[in-house]
Amino acid sequence: MPFDVSQPFDVVIAGAGLAGGSLALRLARSGARVALLDPARFPREKLCGEFLSPEAWGVLDRLGLAQAVERSGYEPIHRVRLTTPRARVLEAEFTSPDGLPGIGLGRSMLDHLLIQHARAAGAEVIEEARVSGPIVHDGCVVGVVARGSGGGGAPLELRATVTVAAEGRHSTLVRQTGTTRARSRFRPRLFGMKRHLNVPDPAAEPGGTVGLHLVPGGYGGTCRIEGGLTNLCALLPESALRTHRGQLDRLADTVFAANPALAHLWATCHPAAPWKTVAGVRVEASVPRLPGIFYAGDCQGTIDPLGGQGMTMALLGGETLAPFVTAALVAEASFLSLQQAYRTAWHQRFDRRIRLCRLFHHLLINPWVIDLASAFKTLAPQLLAAGFEQTRDRPAHRSGRP
Numbered sequence: 326m327p328f329d330v331s332q333p334f335d336v337v338i339a340g341a342g343l344a345g346g347s348l349a350l351r352l353a354r355s356g357a358r359v360a361l362l363d364p365a366r367f368p369r370e371k372l373c374g375e376f377l378s379p380e381a382w383g384v385l386d387r388l389g390l391a392q393a394v395e396r397s398g399y400e401p402i403h404r405v406r407l408t409t410p411r412a413r414v415l416e417a418e419f420t421s422p423d424g425l426p427g428i429g430l431g432r433s434m435l436d437h438l439l440i441q442h443a444r445a446a447g448a449e450v451i452e453e454a455r456v457s458g459p460i461v462h463d464g465c466v467v468g469v470v471a472r473g474s475g476g477g478g479a480p481l482e483l484r485a486t487v488t489v490a491a492e493g494r495h496s497t498l499v500r501q502t503g504t505t506r507a508r509s510r511f512r513p514r515l516f517g518m519k520r521h522l523n524v525p526d527p528a529a530e531p532g533g534t535v536g537l538h539l540v541p542g543g544y545g546g547t548c549r550i551e552g553g554l555t556n557l558c559a560l561l562p563e564s565a566l567r568t569h570r571g572q573l574d575r576l577a578d579t580v581f582a583a584n585p586a587l588a589h590l591w592a593t594c595h596p597a598a599p600w601k602t603v604a605g606v607r608v609e610a611s612v613p614r615l616p617g618i619f620y621a622g623d624c625q626g627t628i629d630p631l632g633g634q635g636m637t638m639a640l641l642g643g644e645t646l647a648p649f650v651t652a653a654l655v656a657e658a659s660f661l662s663l664q665q666a667y668r669t670a671w672h673q674r675f676d677r678r679i680r681l682c683r684l685f686h687h688l689l690i691n692p693w694v695i696d697l698a699s700a701f702k703t704l705a706p707q708l709l710a711a712g713f714e715q716t717r718d719r720p721a722h723r724s725g726r727p
């Protein structure tokens with residue numbers, strides 16, 4: 326075994342996505358002994374819209390990743406384009422206040438970059454290891470139990486002063502150590518389906534543009550990424566999945582036909598990878614019931630995907646959490662008070678954008694709102710761009726690339 330598990334780690338992190346990977350990188354750089362576990366072998370594909378808002382440049386830079394992203398062949402995104410079933414189109418330009426574009430970049434590339442940097446900083450990255458539960462001693466979480474991704478092999482016990490759940494939505498650790506509350510009760514359960522495509526017709530997917538193509542009850546999001554590929558990621562009611570008995574191509578044929586722009590893109594594209602799916606997409610927040618553990622990224626709380634903020638929030642959330650983990654390592658205060666203080670800091674930083682993205686979701690997935698707005702040709706794009714700008718950090722928190 327290449328690492329010594331007989332000695333407790335300072336921090337064990339379940340999940341090497343953006344929250345877990347970025348936290349591991351920060352803590353390893355500050356000298357902590359960190360283990361980062363994930364069932365995947367990297368690089369790996371992941372369901373996501375693969376659009377990062379321009380605000381992400383600041384936190385990527387603070388992580389020392391901005392240059393690697395610049396060299397990645399990412400697609401600079403300057404424009405959002407909404408299309409409706411009645412063939413209306415609403416477009417708005419956006420960049421960060423310092424003129425930086427949004428980022429179209431595949432998760433296999435971005436997450437791999439992050440764990441390569443975490444590993445180089447000294448974190449023990451353990452791939453193909455699925456965390457199955459916490460180790461609890463005297464009512465406190467003191468590590469995790471993991472198994473090989475295939476479920477085989479002897480369980481691996483990793484003990485640590487601090488445990489972090491960063492396994493994304495539907496986290497095993499959160500289910501066993503905390504309470505999760507949905508933040509919007511009146512929405513149907515949604516599911517996501519993503520696929521990489523080759524789109525030969527540039528009019529179907531203009532470069533530099535993130536697309537939101539509205540269909541009944543949801544939308545298909547499109548974003549050009551590295552390698553000339555287009556990511557198509559749809560968010561739809563789970564009822565559509567049941568109606569089509571889980572047959573994703575048939576579902577796509579039927580649902581995408583409702584929107585002429587999306588129907589054209591779907592009819593003329595060449596799929597470049599299989600579908601990936603996720604069910605039970607909700608906006609929710611979690612609270613730990615036991616000391617010894619913090620929640621990061623989607624484990625702490627989720628946001629409507631429509632605003633393209635979840636990845637940036639996961640990266641910024643790792644930044645928010647790092648000082649509380651460090652304080653717990655030196656036992657600066659009781660674990661319960663650190664959990665409480667972190668939760669307050671997290672909600673102060675992100676609640677406003679979560680509320681705004683929820684409002685956007687409700688407004689924008691109603692095609693008649695866009696049909697109506699597209700009549701106001703000058704005002705509507707300005708309002709749309711200003712709205713998206715409002716979902717970013719307030720200036721006090723901002724720090725772009727130098």
Ligand SMILES: Cc1cc2nc3c(=O)[nH]c(=O)nc-3n(C[C@H](O)[C@H](O)[C@H](O)COP(=O)(O)OP(=O)(O)OC[C@H]3O[C@@H](n4cnc5c(N)ncnc54)[C@H](O)[C@@H]3O)c2cc1C
Nearest residue numbers: 340342343344374375376456492493517622623633635636
């Ligand atoms: C349909 C959809 C589209 C989206 N589009 C966008 C977008 O365009 N832009 C954007 O910014 N955000 C988007 N998001 C949100 C974004 O994907 C998430 O907010 C973000 O990935 C959260 O990062 P995370 O690190 O918390 O979790 P994740 O990125 O989900 O990473 C979790 C990691 O934990 C691992 N894991 C899972 N189970 C275990 C286990 N038992 N043990 C150990 N590890 C485990 C997984 O393999 C994964 O690597 C979208 C979300 C959805 C649902």
